[in-house]
Amino acid sequence: MSATQPPATLLAITLTSPAGLWRPVPDLLGSNRFQTEFVAELEQDGRLYLRFGDDRNGRAPASAEPLVAHYRVGCGTIGNSGADALAHIVTVESGVGQVRNPLPARGGSEPESSAAIRQYAPQAFRRQERAVIPADYAVMAERHPDVQRAVATRRWTGSWYTIFVTVDRRGGLPVDAGFETDLRIFLERYRMAGQDIEIDGPIYVALDLAFIVCVEPGYFAANVKAALLERFSPRNFFHPDNFTFGQPLYLSQIVAAVMAIPGVRWIDTAGGPGKPTRFQRWGQAPRGELAKGQIDVGRREIIRCDTDPNRPEHGRIEFIMEGGQ
Incomplete structure:
Protein backbone atom coordinates (compact mmCIF):
# COMPACT_ATOMS: atom_id res chain seq x y z
CA MET A 1 0.00 0.00 0.00
CA SER A 2 1.31 3.45 -0.87
CA ALA A 3 1.40 6.24 1.68
CA THR A 4 -1.87 8.11 2.07
CA GLN A 5 -1.96 11.72 0.89
CA PRO A 6 -4.31 13.60 3.26
CA PRO A 7 -5.16 16.44 0.82
CA ALA A 8 -6.34 13.91 -1.77
CA THR A 9 -8.55 11.85 0.55
CA LEU A 10 -12.24 12.01 1.42
CA LEU A 11 -13.55 11.34 4.90
CA ALA A 12 -15.03 7.88 5.40
CA ILE A 13 -18.60 8.96 6.02
CA THR A 14 -21.96 8.43 4.33
CA LEU A 15 -25.50 9.50 5.26
CA THR A 16 -28.82 7.76 4.73
CA SER A 17 -32.21 9.42 4.67
CA PRO A 18 -35.60 8.90 3.00
CA ALA A 19 -34.03 10.56 -0.06
CA GLY A 20 -31.43 7.79 -0.34
CA LEU A 21 -27.67 7.59 0.17
CA TRP A 22 -25.61 10.76 0.58
CA ARG A 23 -21.91 10.61 -0.35
CA PRO A 24 -19.01 13.01 0.33
CA VAL A 25 -17.39 14.93 -2.54
CA PRO A 26 -14.47 17.38 -2.64
CA ASP A 27 -16.79 20.23 -3.63
CA LEU A 28 -20.32 20.82 -4.89
CA LEU A 29 -19.41 22.82 -7.99
CA GLY A 30 -20.03 19.83 -10.30
CA SER A 31 -23.16 18.58 -8.48
CA ASN A 32 -26.60 19.11 -9.96
CA ARG A 33 -29.71 19.93 -7.90
CA PHE A 34 -30.79 16.28 -7.70
CA GLN A 35 -27.53 14.76 -6.42
CA THR A 36 -27.44 13.76 -2.75
CA GLU A 37 -23.89 14.85 -2.01
CA PHE A 38 -22.18 16.89 0.68
CA VAL A 39 -18.80 18.28 1.66
CA ALA A 40 -17.27 17.11 4.97
CA GLU A 41 -14.97 19.62 6.66
CA LEU A 42 -12.87 18.44 9.61
CA GLU A 43 -11.61 21.11 11.95
CA GLN A 44 -8.36 21.01 13.89
CA ASP A 45 -10.22 20.32 17.14
CA GLY A 46 -11.67 17.11 15.65
CA ARG A 47 -15.17 18.46 15.04
CA LEU A 48 -16.73 17.57 11.68
CA TYR A 49 -19.04 19.93 9.80
CA LEU A 50 -21.19 18.84 6.85
CA ARG A 51 -22.00 21.33 4.11
CA PHE A 52 -24.94 20.55 1.80
CA GLY A 53 -26.10 21.97 -1.50
CA ASP A 54 -28.60 24.73 -2.19
CA ASP A 55 -30.83 22.85 -4.69
CA ARG A 56 -28.71 24.31 -7.46
CA ASN A 57 -25.29 22.82 -6.80
CA GLY A 58 -26.24 19.71 -4.89
CA ARG A 59 -29.55 18.79 -3.25
CA ALA A 60 -30.49 20.47 0.00
CA PRO A 61 -31.98 18.25 2.73
CA ALA A 62 -35.66 18.79 3.34
CA SER A 63 -36.79 20.48 6.53
CA ALA A 64 -36.61 18.02 9.46
CA GLU A 65 -35.35 15.28 7.13
CA PRO A 66 -33.76 12.57 9.32
CA LEU A 67 -30.12 11.81 8.48
CA VAL A 68 -28.25 8.79 9.82
CA ALA A 69 -24.46 8.92 9.65
CA HIS A 70 -22.20 5.93 8.99
CA TYR A 71 -18.55 6.77 9.52
CA ARG A 72 -15.16 5.37 10.41
CA VAL A 73 -12.73 6.99 12.82
CA GLY A 74 -8.99 6.63 12.31
CA CYS A 75 -6.10 7.24 14.66
CA GLY A 76 -3.20 8.02 12.34
CA THR A 77 0.06 6.13 12.40
CA ILE A 78 -0.68 4.66 15.82
CA GLY A 79 -3.30 2.52 14.09
CA ASN A 80 -0.63 0.67 12.09
CA SER A 81 -0.80 -2.65 13.92
CA GLY A 82 2.50 -4.42 14.53
CA ALA A 83 3.29 -7.91 13.28
CA ASP A 84 1.35 -10.68 15.06
CA ALA A 85 -0.75 -8.09 16.94
CA LEU A 86 -4.03 -9.69 15.86
CA ALA A 87 -5.13 -12.90 17.59
CA HIS A 88 -8.94 -12.83 17.70
CA ILE A 89 -11.77 -12.34 15.22
CA VAL A 90 -15.50 -11.75 15.76
CA THR A 91 -17.43 -13.65 13.13
CA VAL A 92 -20.37 -15.97 12.67
CA GLU A 93 -18.35 -18.12 10.29
CA SER A 94 -17.25 -21.52 11.53
CA GLY A 95 -14.00 -23.30 10.82
CA VAL A 96 -11.63 -20.45 11.75
CA GLY A 97 -8.75 -22.06 13.60
CA GLN A 98 -6.27 -19.22 13.98
CA VAL A 99 -5.98 -15.51 13.23
CA ARG A 100 -2.68 -13.67 12.88
CA ASN A 101 -1.04 -10.93 10.85
CA PRO A 102 2.53 -11.97 9.98
CA LEU A 103 3.35 -8.52 8.55
CA PRO A 104 2.87 -5.12 10.18
CA ALA A 105 0.21 -2.78 8.85
CA ARG A 106 1.25 0.45 7.15
CA GLY A 107 -0.34 3.35 5.34
CA GLY A 108 -1.78 5.26 8.27
CA SER A 109 -1.22 9.00 8.05
CA GLU A 110 -1.53 11.80 10.57
CA PRO A 111 -3.88 14.71 9.85
CA GLU A 112 -2.25 17.79 8.38
CA SER A 113 -1.18 20.33 10.92
CA SER A 114 -2.24 23.96 10.74
CA ALA A 115 1.36 24.91 9.89
CA ALA A 116 1.43 22.48 6.95
CA ILE A 117 -1.88 23.78 5.64
CA ARG A 118 -0.64 27.38 5.76
CA GLN A 119 2.53 26.35 3.94
CA TYR A 120 1.06 24.20 1.16
CA ALA A 121 -2.40 25.66 0.54
CA PRO A 122 -1.19 28.67 -1.50
CA GLN A 123 0.78 26.33 -3.78
CA ALA A 124 -2.37 24.33 -4.56
CA PHE A 125 -3.86 27.35 -6.32
CA ARG A 126 -0.94 27.48 -8.74
CA ARG A 127 -2.27 24.37 -10.49
CA GLN A 128 -4.60 25.38 -13.30
CA GLU A 129 -7.99 23.70 -12.94
CA ARG A 130 -9.92 25.44 -15.69
CA ALA A 131 -9.62 25.85 -19.44
CA VAL A 132 -10.20 29.29 -20.96
CA ILE A 133 -7.88 29.73 -23.96
CA PRO A 134 -7.05 26.92 -26.43
CA ALA A 135 -3.64 26.30 -24.84
CA ASP A 136 -5.43 25.49 -21.57
CA TYR A 137 -7.44 22.73 -23.25
CA ALA A 138 -4.26 21.21 -24.66
CA VAL A 139 -2.62 21.21 -21.22
CA MET A 140 -5.68 19.62 -19.59
CA ALA A 141 -5.91 16.96 -22.30
CA GLU A 142 -2.27 16.03 -21.69
CA ARG A 143 -3.18 15.17 -18.09
CA HIS A 144 -5.08 12.17 -19.44
CA PRO A 145 -2.88 9.07 -19.04
CA ASP A 146 -3.42 7.96 -22.66
CA VAL A 147 -2.45 11.30 -24.23
CA GLN A 148 1.17 11.96 -25.20
CA ARG A 149 0.61 15.43 -26.65
CA ALA A 150 -2.34 17.62 -27.60
CA VAL A 151 -2.91 20.88 -29.46
CA ALA A 152 -6.11 22.90 -29.40
CA THR A 153 -7.63 25.29 -31.92
CA ARG A 154 -10.54 27.72 -31.39
CA ARG A 155 -12.84 28.01 -34.39
CA TRP A 156 -16.05 29.83 -35.13
CA THR A 157 -18.56 27.16 -36.20
CA GLY A 158 -21.46 29.37 -37.26
CA SER A 159 -23.27 30.20 -34.01
CA TRP A 160 -20.61 29.79 -31.33
CA TYR A 161 -16.96 28.95 -30.82
CA THR A 162 -15.81 25.35 -30.66
CA ILE A 163 -12.51 24.12 -29.24
CA PHE A 164 -11.01 21.41 -31.46
CA VAL A 165 -8.56 19.30 -29.44
CA THR A 166 -6.19 17.30 -31.65
CA VAL A 167 -4.71 14.38 -29.73
CA ASP A 168 -1.58 12.27 -30.14
CA ARG A 169 -2.36 9.03 -28.28
CA ARG A 170 0.41 7.02 -26.69
CA GLY A 171 1.53 4.06 -28.75
CA GLY A 172 -0.02 5.55 -31.89
CA LEU A 173 -3.46 4.24 -30.95
CA PRO A 174 -6.37 5.65 -32.98
CA VAL A 175 -8.57 8.44 -31.72
CA ASP A 176 -11.73 6.36 -32.04
CA ALA A 177 -15.27 7.03 -30.83
CA GLY A 178 -14.70 5.33 -27.48
CA PHE A 179 -11.61 7.39 -26.71
CA GLU A 180 -13.31 10.59 -27.86
CA THR A 181 -16.14 10.00 -25.40
CA ASP A 182 -13.70 9.21 -22.59
CA LEU A 183 -11.58 12.31 -23.21
CA ARG A 184 -14.62 14.58 -23.57
CA ILE A 185 -15.87 13.41 -20.15
CA PHE A 186 -12.35 13.95 -18.74
CA LEU A 187 -12.27 17.55 -20.06
CA GLU A 188 -15.79 18.42 -18.94
CA ARG A 189 -14.71 19.55 -15.48
CA TYR A 190 -12.30 22.08 -17.05
CA ARG A 191 -14.52 23.30 -19.91
CA MET A 192 -15.69 26.90 -19.88
CA ALA A 193 -19.44 27.36 -20.21
CA GLY A 194 -20.51 28.25 -23.74
CA GLN A 195 -17.65 26.43 -25.46
CA ASP A 196 -18.13 23.11 -27.22
CA ILE A 197 -15.33 20.55 -27.42
CA GLU A 198 -14.52 18.36 -30.41
CA ILE A 199 -11.83 15.68 -30.33
CA ASP A 200 -9.92 14.65 -33.45
CA GLY A 201 -6.78 12.75 -34.37
CA PRO A 202 -3.52 14.07 -35.82
Missing part, protein backbone atom coordinates in the same frame (compact mmCIF):
# COMPACT_ATOMS: atom_id res chain seq x y z
CA ILE A 203 -2.76 14.68 -39.48
CA TYR A 204 -0.09 12.14 -40.40
CA VAL A 205 2.67 13.11 -42.81
CA ALA A 206 3.89 10.04 -44.69
CA LEU A 207 7.56 10.13 -45.64
CA ASP A 208 9.34 9.03 -48.79
CA LEU A 209 13.00 8.30 -47.97
CA ALA A 210 15.76 6.57 -49.97
CA PHE A 211 19.53 6.48 -49.47
CA ILE A 212 22.60 4.72 -50.85
CA VAL A 213 24.48 2.77 -48.16
CA CYS A 214 27.98 1.38 -48.63
CA VAL A 215 28.74 -1.85 -46.76
CA GLU A 216 32.07 -2.70 -45.15
CA PRO A 217 34.06 -5.61 -46.64
CA GLY A 218 33.33 -8.86 -44.82
CA TYR A 219 29.65 -8.06 -44.20
CA PHE A 220 26.72 -9.42 -46.17
CA ALA A 221 24.78 -6.57 -47.74
CA ALA A 222 21.49 -8.42 -47.24
CA ASN A 223 22.11 -8.76 -43.50
CA VAL A 224 23.05 -5.11 -43.12
CA LYS A 225 19.95 -4.05 -45.06
CA ALA A 226 17.76 -6.21 -42.83
CA ALA A 227 19.30 -4.55 -39.77
CA LEU A 228 18.68 -1.10 -41.25
CA LEU A 229 15.03 -1.84 -42.01
CA GLU A 230 14.55 -3.15 -38.47
CA ARG A 231 16.21 -0.07 -37.01
CA PHE A 232 13.92 2.24 -38.98
CA SER A 233 10.74 0.24 -38.38
CA PRO A 234 7.70 1.49 -36.38
CA ARG A 235 9.04 -0.60 -33.50
CA ASN A 236 12.25 1.43 -33.21
CA PHE A 237 13.27 4.71 -34.84
CA PHE A 238 9.81 5.49 -36.23
CA HIS A 239 7.92 4.33 -33.15
CA PRO A 240 4.79 6.52 -32.80
CA ASP A 241 5.89 7.83 -29.40
CA ASN A 242 9.21 9.12 -30.79
CA PHE A 243 7.52 11.89 -32.78
CA THR A 244 4.67 14.24 -32.02
CA PHE A 245 3.01 17.45 -33.27
CA GLY A 246 5.22 19.88 -35.15
CA GLN A 247 8.37 17.80 -34.61
CA PRO A 248 10.53 17.82 -37.77
CA LEU A 249 12.70 14.99 -39.03
CA TYR A 250 16.36 15.94 -39.39
CA LEU A 251 18.59 14.32 -41.99
CA SER A 252 21.35 14.16 -39.37
CA GLN A 253 19.15 11.84 -37.27
CA ILE A 254 18.94 9.41 -40.17
CA VAL A 255 22.69 9.55 -40.79
CA ALA A 256 23.55 8.96 -37.12
CA ALA A 257 21.18 5.98 -36.84
CA VAL A 258 22.46 4.42 -40.08
CA MET A 259 26.12 4.79 -39.13
CA ALA A 260 25.43 3.05 -35.80
CA ILE A 261 24.54 -0.20 -37.61
CA PRO A 262 27.47 -2.67 -37.71
CA GLY A 263 28.79 -3.15 -41.25
CA VAL A 264 27.86 0.31 -42.56
CA ARG A 265 30.83 2.14 -44.08
CA TRP A 266 29.05 5.30 -45.17
CA ILE A 267 25.69 6.67 -46.29
CA ASP A 268 25.26 8.85 -49.36
CA THR A 269 22.75 11.66 -48.79
CA ALA A 270 23.66 13.77 -51.81
CA GLY A 271 20.95 14.50 -54.33
CA GLY A 272 21.05 15.47 -57.96
CA PRO A 273 20.26 14.15 -61.43
CA GLY A 274 20.39 10.37 -61.62
CA LYS A 275 20.65 10.03 -57.85
CA PRO A 276 18.05 7.77 -56.15
CA THR A 277 18.23 9.76 -52.90
CA ARG A 278 14.84 10.92 -51.60
CA PHE A 279 14.07 12.93 -48.46
CA GLN A 280 10.56 14.34 -48.81
CA ARG A 281 6.86 13.85 -48.17
CA TRP A 282 5.29 10.81 -49.80
CA GLY A 283 3.32 11.55 -52.96
CA GLN A 284 4.58 15.15 -53.20
CA ALA A 285 7.33 16.84 -55.14
CA PRO A 286 10.50 17.81 -53.22
CA ARG A 287 10.41 21.22 -51.55
CA GLY A 288 14.11 21.57 -50.81
CA GLU A 289 14.01 19.29 -47.79
CA LEU A 290 17.24 17.50 -48.74
CA ALA A 291 19.20 20.72 -49.14
CA LYS A 292 17.72 22.10 -45.92
CA GLY A 293 18.45 18.88 -44.05
CA GLN A 294 15.02 18.56 -42.45
CA ILE A 295 11.36 17.81 -43.18
CA ASP A 296 9.12 20.31 -41.43
CA VAL A 297 5.58 19.55 -40.28
CA GLY A 298 2.69 21.69 -39.09
CA ARG A 299 1.39 22.13 -35.54
CA ARG A 300 -1.29 19.43 -36.04
CA GLU A 301 0.91 17.10 -38.11
CA ILE A 302 3.02 14.08 -37.09
CA ILE A 303 5.50 12.28 -39.33
CA ARG A 304 4.92 8.62 -40.14
CA CYS A 305 7.00 5.98 -41.88
CA ASP A 306 5.67 2.41 -41.52
CA THR A 307 7.50 0.94 -44.57
CA ASP A 308 4.56 -1.40 -45.12
CA PRO A 309 4.59 -2.68 -48.74
CA ASN A 310 0.81 -3.00 -48.61
CA ARG A 311 0.35 0.62 -47.52
CA PRO A 312 2.99 2.84 -49.08
CA GLU A 313 0.79 5.86 -48.28
CA HIS A 314 1.83 5.35 -44.63
CA GLY A 315 5.44 6.19 -45.53
CA ARG A 316 8.44 4.22 -46.67
CA ILE A 317 12.22 4.18 -46.38
CA GLU A 318 14.48 2.44 -48.93
CA PHE A 319 18.15 1.55 -48.77
CA ILE A 320 20.19 0.92 -51.95
CA MET A 321 23.08 -1.26 -50.86
CA GLU A 322 26.58 -1.14 -52.35
CA GLY A 323 29.72 -3.08 -51.45
CA GLY A 324 29.95 -5.87 -48.92
CA GLN A 325 29.42 -9.48 -49.89
